[in-house]
Amino acid sequence: MFTDLWVVQGAVDVDIGENPSAESADEDEGVDDTAIKFVDIVDTFKLQEQPPFGKKQFVAYIKKYTKLLTTKFDAEKQVEFNKGVEGVTKFLLSKFSDL
Incomplete structure (x- = not known):
């Protein structure tokens, strides 16, 4: 229903048609593969969580x-x-x- 409210920032799995068997399996290219999922409005308006107060x-x-x-x-x-x-x-x- 509200799936368009979420944005994923970071790693994106893109299939460029390469042959994975020709690549070395343990080769690390130094790519940060962590992805962050958050609400779009938070990023758009640069909202920040405020500390709680009494x-x-x-x-x-x-x-x-x-x-x-x-x-x-x-x-x-x-x-x-x-x-x-x-x-x-x-x-x-x-x-x-x-x-």
Whole structure:
């Protein structure tokens, strides 16, 4: 179903029509034959895994981020935005262990 989401990087088995019996079986050509399979969107957007953090770090991050954003709104929108962020933060904190 979602097979096109995966990308394989590294070794690729390509049949170029050579005669394997004519080649030496123990000959090492120095090719790295390890392949890495990962989700395409991770590679496309250069996403990196973030270290886990607790509720206190999450709340501190949200407060800092909210302060940066509220400066972009006028006074009326700031109040509305802060109410929305407060509600979402409470919801996320209630589900924090599931996330």
